[in-house]
Amino acid sequence: GQQLNQSPQSMFIQEGEDVSMNCTSSSIFNTWLWYKQEPGEGPVLLIALYKAGELTSNGRLTAQFGITRKDSFLNISASIPSDVGIYFCAGLDNYGQNFVFGPGTRLSVLP
């Protein structure tokens, strides 16, 4: 089936730094979602994107629906310790048939 790739797999950053991560697919998607998961919890929806080129913010988080419709990006500005977790992208393919999650980007924030 279709798969999503996320990069980087993991990252260690200093508190206060900005973070960028991305999610790519070999085929076109018409919905992109970004989730954050903390230990022992279920993923929490951060941002949903529905149109190519769409740029949506949620506090310090900003996500973009790539213009090619094969990728999406998530940026976190001025990171804080509570940003620690695994960030998952998820997408619905162009036919509305397949919904998949990426493998995640593990973020660690150093004080």
Add this chain to the structure above:
Amino acid sequence: DARVTQTPRHKVTEMGQEVTMRCQPILGHNTVFWYRQTMMQGLELLAYFRNRAPLDDSGMPKDRFSAEMPDATLATLKIQPSEPRDSAVYFCASGPAGTSYEQYFGPGTRLTVT
């Protein structure tokens, strides 16, 4: 604060036993999803319901897994018989009508099959 609830939170059982996991979706949501999460496979979609009707269960091993929604406030995922390879965290998620796959996850059921 509306949340998806799942029971039990933890389950340890022996191989061959039946396991039933329950989920109460957020009131008013009309879509329900079941996922399995493991370190090796990540988050895998097992089944998807809309208005209590199963729309997609292609990700679910049909020989031992079954998912149902007896009513709008209860979704169940059953494994019979359970096997050690079923050990994972099982998440239920629900979504409101009219949104394309926006989902709100429960806390999960951690299943260990020995």
